[in-house]
Amino acid sequence: MSERFVTRGFVGKRQDAGTAANRIPPGQHLVKDFPVLSAGPTPRTDLRRWSFRIEGLVKEPAQWTWDEFGKLPAQEFVKDISCVTKWTKLDTRWRGVSADVLLEHVELDGRARFVVAFSDGGYTTNLPLPDVINGQAFVAYEYDGKPLAPEHGGPARLVVPHLYFWKSAKWVRGLRLIERDEPGFWESLGYNNHGDPWKEERYSGD
Amino acid sequence: MKRTLEWQIATVKAIRQETANVKTLTLALLKWVPHRPGQHYDIRLTAEDGYSAQRSYSIGSEPERHGEIDITVEPIRDGEVSPFLDDVVVVGDRFEVRGPIGGYFVWEASDGGPLLLVAGGSGIVPLMAMARHRAAVGATVPARLLYSSRSFDDIIYRADLDALANRDGLQVFHTLTRSQPEGWQGFARRIDDRMVAEVNKPFGPKAQVFICGPTALVETAADAAEAAGVAAERIKTERFGPTGA
Numbered sequence: 174m175s176e177r178f179v180t181r182g183f184v185g186k187r188q189d190a191g192t193a194a195n196r197i198p199p200g201q202h203l204v205k206d207f208p209v210l211s212a213g214p215t216p217r218t219d220l221r222r223w224s225f226r227i228e229g230l231v232k233e234p235a236q237w238t239w240d241e242f243g244k245l246p247a248q249e250f251v252k253d254i255s256c257v258t259k260w261t262k263l264d265t266r267w268r269g270v271s272a273d274v275l276l277e278h279v280e281l282d283g284r285a286r287f288v289v290a291f292s293d294g295g296y297t298t299n300l301p302l303p304d305v306i307n308g309q310a311f312v313a314y315e316y317d318g319k320p321l322a323p324e325h326g327g328p329a330r331l332v333v334p335h336l337y338f339w340k341s342a343k344w345v346r347g348l349r350l351i352e353r354d355e356p357g358f359w360e361s362l363g364y365n366n367h368g369d370p371w372k373e374e375r376y377s378g379d
Numbered sequence: 380m381k382r383t384l385e386w387q388i389a390t391v392k393a394i395r396q397e398t399a400n401v402k403t404l405t406l407a408l409l410k411w412v413p414h415r416p417g418q419h420y421d422i423r424l425t426a427e428d429g430y431s432a433q434r435s436y437s438i439g440s441e442p443e444r445h446g447e448i449d450i451t452v453e454p455i456r457d458g459e460v461s462p463f464l465d466d467v468v469v470v471g472d473r474f475e476v477r478g479p480i481g482g483y484f485v486w487e488a489s490d491g492g493p494l495l496l497v498a499g500g501s502g503i504v505p506l507m508a509m510a511r512h513r514a515a516v517g518a519t520v521p522a523r524l525l526y527s528s529r530s531f532d533d534i535i536y537r538a539d540l541d542a543l544a545n546r547d548g549l550q551v552f553h554t555l556t557r558s559q560p561e562g563w564q565g566f567a568r569r570i571d572d573r574m575v576a577e578v579n580k581p582f583g584p585k586a587q588v589f590i591c592g593p594t595a596l597v598e599t600a601a602d603a604a605e606a607a608g609v610a611a612e613r614i615k616t617e618r619f620g621p622t623g624a
Contacts, residue, residue: 177425177429177431178386178388178425178473178474178475179425179426179427180424180425180426180472180473180474180475181472181473182463182467182468182472183424183425183426183432183463183467183474184426185424185426185430185431185432185459186432186459187430200423200431200432200433201433202432202459208594208618209594209618210617210618211616211618212483212484212615212616213601213611213612213614213615213616214601214602214604214605214611214614214616215598215601215602216611258435259433259434259435294611295612324594324598358483359483361482362481362482362483363480363481363482375421376383376384376480377383377384378383378384379383379384
């Protein structure tokens, strides 16, 4: 729709001019709390049985136990995040391991073009490989200085802050490299395949 | 590529007070399509200067009602869209919507049952679409609703739920967490494991479970349903955090 339909009597609540307005993608609004959204019960995995794996189109898969994962070089990340349900939260503070660090442990097959993140509970989400590398994605196990809570995806979740937050798979257990794109859980249920908040790629066809 | 969800203009056809602070808006849609019970619409409001805000609202009505949908609005203090829908909107007003959206938290009679619905507060809305759909198609799928409200007067759709219970075999179990009228026979505490197990007892592990409400309620009820033997993939949740809507 090229011309916006004006709603009688609607003024809206603007963000403070200058501070945050240019960090909030279209159709989003700022929240201070951290809403929880997930499609089913929160899985709880015994850390003794937890592992993280990189598999698929790689020469040799890589796998870490919880203890091994904790010894990988970690970084602090401060990122703005946007959920397709319209909230945006600024300056969220995480600690975890960059996907670049994880991918250094495998030799990629030249055919690898896409990544499927897979999680406890069966959740999956798909990402183009270029959206995962070069400092754009990490696996977080701390939020705001504390171990990541189960309802927010703990013990560890993928975080891909430049895409809508359903791409940041909770309870993540690994990344699978593939040649041809495969829609994940929400991507098969009407949500956009890519999910860039700045382009409002919310739903299929957006 | 699947069809694009296009914005269309909805006209407010009726406004109904559900409780002291909750209203239902009936929206007439020219490009109405049948939804699946549990789905939602996005609403976009635009100010004179082009500033706009979007929010999602669950559909409370059944898809058998053609040409219109109900949304139910509980105004959130300091919110942006919900106080406008609650306070400013009158019958005849128009605004943009697009939908229906969401393909997971949905139930149709053909999906079978038995059906266990668990709701807290305005989390009843998408479950009401399921219950109304079940009645509209005359489905005999056994269905139970466990519904948590603060007080008797805060029960959304109370009369409609009574009617669904009396006419259509929906078994409704209320719990009132803050205050109860004299002689109250229902539950009188927050939803817990024991309550979910009791309501789900006749269904056991066969239940298909839909839970919608605030995060703490959803976490508790989902864990309780798992503890009652229901497999995780049969438990679907939708969580309403306080998102400043």
